[in-house]
Each structure stands twice: as structure tokens, then as C-alpha cells.
Amino acid sequence: MKPHLAAAALSLAAVLMTGAVSAQATADEPMDPPRAGKALRDRDFGVATRQFGLERQVEMYQWRAGADGYTRVWHTAPIDSSSFPAGHENPKRVPLEQRRWWSQDATLDGRPIDLQVLQTLGQWRVFRPNFSRLPANLAASFQPEGDGLGSAENPLDPQVGDLRIQWRELHLPSLEGKVELRDGRWQLTPAAAAQALTAARASAVVELPPGQDRKLLPWLLAGAAALALAALTWRRMRRRAH
Structure with a gap:
């Protein structure tokens, strides 16, 4: 099968569904920008944001085995060095955990936003916090490095365990066209949920023997059209119910 053909067909389904939904006027369309609510805080480091989520990423400098021998790399999870030769020992665990905080009171037009909307549509961006509230015990172990903090005495020459x-x-x-009010909360539309599912499947496309792609393409396109028709029918039934 040609690379990503199945994913392309699924993407076509999502596009058709999106077009079918957006073609209809709806009284449930959001008017104002979403609001994140209370600030989220990483209290360990005194870091805060007023966006919809906060994530702490932790990497440790470690030995890693490769085709060219042993090299030192930054890695988020501990690398097992029990089979490495002497002088290539890694710490058995990363002493700080990675964490995520999600807004629990995000709203749109005064109505709550479902957590799945944040997890599906949100975009993570690195930012440089203000470290003025860094606790004294951590200030003794970490110093500003790039957009974050580092424990290396010399950031240009980190040591294993830093x-x-x-x-x-x-x-x-x-969020226009991507969410709708259901049960008093803003939730993903079927089209937005289908697009998210398509993106997830696109990373796991299975190759088929040569020639099979042309045999399957009509079926894939037919399935895409069926999905679009189902979404359109569902929306019309929902409108009539209201």
C-alpha cells in the first residue's frame, strides 16, 4: 500500500465530516475566547501559568549503549546500566518526577470545557518561568539553564546524574466548529473527535503488498463517505430533538 494511503482516506472522512457540520448554522457556536480559570502551579519550584495546562519535564544525563559504544545523553526515563562495564553506571531512578496539571475550571461563554477538549486540542509550548519564588533548598542545587533549570555546575560539561x-x-x-454544548459542557464535536482519531491512526499505518492499495482504495473512500453521512445525519437528528 502506498505510504499513508489508509491515513489519507481517514483524513478525507474527517474533512468531509467537518464540512458537513460547519455548513449548518448552529446556536451553540462559542462566541468568546476560552478562559483558563485559576492559575496552575508547580509548588515544588514556585512555577505558575495562567494557561490551560502546566507540564514539568525532567531529563537526567545518563550512559546509553549504542552501535558505536557508550555515549552520554539526556533522557527522561532511567536507563538500565546493570549490564554496562565499570565506569558506565547510571543512577537507578530519576530523583524528580515529571508531572502535568490540567485546568479544572476552564470555561467558554461561561460554560465549563470538558477535559477531553484540553487533552485533544491543546498545544504544548515551552516557556521560561520566573524563578523568583524558587525555594532556597532547590536554588542551592539548580541554576537557570536555557528556558529552565539545570543541576550541572558547568552546563557545557554535565556529569552523569545531572x-x-x-x-x-x-x-x-x-474552538469554533470543534466543540458543542452537550449536558451543559463544551465537548468535542464528532468531526473533531474523528480528526483526533485519524491523527492517532496515521502514526501506525500498515503497509500492504503492491497492488493492494488500488483494490482497497474504493472501500476506504466509501467508508469515508459513510462516516461523513453518519455525522451529518446525527447532527440533523440532534437539531430536531432540540
Whole structure:
């Protein structure tokens, strides 16, 4: 099968569904930008954001085995060095955990936004926090490095076991046409959910023997059209119910 043909067909289904939904006027379209609510805080480091999510990323400098021998790399998870030769020992664990905080009171037009909307549509961006509230015990172990903090005495020459920490905050794009009010909450539309599912499947496309792509393409396109028709029918039934 030609690379990503199945994913392309699924993407076509999502596009058709999106077009079918957006072609209809709806009284449930959001009017104002979404609001994140209360600030999210990483209290360990005194880091805060007023966006829709906060993430602490932690990397540790470690030995890693490769085709060219042993090299030192930054890695988020501990690398097992039990089979490495002497002088290539890694710490058995990363002393700081990675964490995520999600906005629990995000709203749109005064109505709550479902957590799945944040997790599906949100975009993570690295930001440089203000470290003025860094606790004294951590200030003794970490210093500013790039957009975050590092434990290396010399950032240009880190040693095995040194840590590097960055923070990301979650931004929301425009939600127009991607969410609808259900049960008093803004939730993903079927089209937006289908697009997210398509993106997830696109990373796991299975190759088929040569020639099979042309045999399957009509079926894939037919399935895409069926999905679009089902979404359109569902929307019309929902409108009539209201």
C-alpha cells in the first residue's frame, strides 16, 4: 500500500465530516475566547501559568549503549546500566518526577470545557518561568539553564546524574466548529473527535503488498463517505430533538 494511503482516506472522512457540520448554522457556536480559570502551579519550584495546562519535564544525563559504544545523553526515563562495564553506571531512578496539571475550571461563554477538549486540542509550548519564588533548598542545587533549570555546575560539561528541567504550558487554538454544548459542557464535536482519531491512526499505518492499495482504495473512500453521512445525519437528528 502506498505510504499513508489508509491515513489519507481517514483524513478525507474527517474533512468531509467537518464540512458537513460547519455548513449548518448552529446556536451553540462559542462566541468568546476560552478562559483558563485559576492559575496552575508547580509548588515544588514556585512555577505558575495562567494557561490551560502546566507540564514539568525532567531529563537526567545518563550512559546509553549504542552501535558505536557508550555515549552520554539526556533522557527522561532511567536507563538500565546493570549490564554496562565499570565506569558506565547510571543512577537507578530519576530523583524528580515529571508531572502535568490540567485546568479544572476552564470555561467558554461561561460554560465549563470538558477535559477531553484540553487533552485533544491543546498545544504544548515551552516557556521560561520566573524563578523568583524558587525555594532556597532547590536554588542551592539548580541554576537557570536555557528556558529552565539545570543541576550541572558547568552546563557545557554535565556529569552523569545531572538533571535538566523545563516547563511547558498548554494553549488552546480557536474552538469554533470543534466543540458543542452537550449536558451543559463544551465537548468535542464528532468531526473533531474523528480528526483526533485519524491523527492517532496515521502514526501506525500498515503497509500492504503492491497492488493492494488500488483494490482497497474504493472501500476506504466509501467508508469515508459513510462516516461523513453518519455525522451529518446525527447532527440533523440532534437539531430536531432540540
